[in-house]
Amino acid sequence: MTVQFTLSASAYRCDPCTRRQGTVVSELVRMIKAPALLNGELVGDEHWGCPICLEPKFPVKKPRKPRSK
Numbered sequence: 001m002t003v004q005f006t007l008s009a010s011a012y013r014c015d016p017c018t019r020r021q022g023t024v025v026s027e028l029v030r031m032i033k034a035p036a037l038l039n040g041e042l043v044g045d046e047h048w049g050c051p052i053c054l055e056p057k058f059p060v061k062k063p064r065k066p067r068s069k
């Protein structure tokens with residue numbers, strides 16, 4: 001029995017912006033959509049998003065913070 005893994009790798013780009021700008025928009029910036037301040041600390045879901053259309057593209061995977069003792 002063979003198990004086949006399909007690995008798909010492709011360059012990311014923001015299609016709407018690439019079309020609009022005429023140049024490939026492949027940048028991503030880390031952003032928080034609708035952040036809140038909790039006791040002065042920023043809380044919210046972090047995303048990787050397009051810096052031009054500000055569309056969140058991928059959720060930022062956060063490693064669980066080890067509890068500081």
Ligand SMILES: [Zn+2]
Nearest residue numbers: 014017050053
């Ligand atoms: Zn975009």
